[in-house]
Amino acid sequence: MSMFTSVLSILYIISTSLLYPVIFMLIGILSWSLLNFGMFLSEWTTRYRNPDEIERVAIKSAEMFGNGDVNDAVNLLKNMKGNQMLKKFLIDLSDAIEKNTLNLKLDKLYEDYEIKMSKSIEKTKIGAKIGPMLGLMGTLIPMGPALSGLLSGNVEQMVNNLIMAFSTTVLGLSIAVILYAITVIRGRWYAQDLSDIDYILRIFEEVIHEKEKWQEKKAQIG
Secondary structure, eight states: OOHHHHHHHHHHHHHHHTHHHHHHHHHHHHHHHHHHHHHHHHHHHHOOOOHHHHHHHHHHHHHHHHTTOHHHHHHHHHTOOOOHHHHHHHHHHHHHHHTTOHHHHHHHHHHHHHHHHHHHHHHHHHHHHHHHHHHHHHHHTTHHHHHHHHHHTOHHHHHHHHHHHHHHHHHHHHHHHHHHHHHHHHHHHHHHHHHHHHHHHHHHHHHHHHHHHHHHHHHHHO
16 A cells, blocks of 8 residues: 555545534534524513613712712612613622722723623624534535545445535534624624713713812812
8 A cells, every 4th residue: 555545544534533523513503503592582682772861870870979979879870771781880880889999990890891792792703603614624524435435336325425515514604694693783782882881981980080189179278
C-alpha cells in the first residue's frame, strides 16, 4: 500500500468518524434553538415600553432622591412597568440608592447591563454561525461514502448517504434562520432598553451633581 493510499485511508476514517458526533450536535443545537425561540416568544409577548412613563417616573423619583425621600424614590422605581431587563435594572438601581452608593455605581450599572445584553445576544449569534458550519460538515462527510457506493454500483448506499447529507444541510440552515432572527430582533430590543437605562442614569447623575454643588456651597458658607 502506497503512502498516498494510507493517507487517504486515514483521512477517510477520521472524516467518517465525525459524522455521528456532527449529527448529534446538530440535533442538540436545533433543540436549543427551539428552546430559545420559545423564550423569545415569551419575552416578546411580555414586552412593555412607555417612554412617557419612563421619563415621568425617572424624573419624579430622582427629585425624591434629591430631597432625601429615599424610600419613596425606591418604591416608585420598583413599581414602574417595563421590560424584563429594565425591571432588573430598576431593582439594582433601587438597591444602590438604598445603600447610598449610587454616585459610585452610575457608570458600573450601565456597563454591567451592556455586558449582560451583549452576552445574551452573543449566544444566539454564535449558534447562528455554528449551525450552518455543522450542517456543511454533515453534508460533505456522507458524500465520500455516496461516491463510493456509486462506483461500486451500490445505489442504496449512495441514496442513504445523500439523504443524510441533504438532511443535515436543512438542519443547519434551520438553526441559522431561527437564531439569526432572534439575534437581530433581540439586539434591537436591548439597544432600546440600554438607551432607556442610560437616560434614567443621566437624570439621577444630574441630581447627584446638583446635590454635590449644594453641599460645596453650604460648606463654603459654613
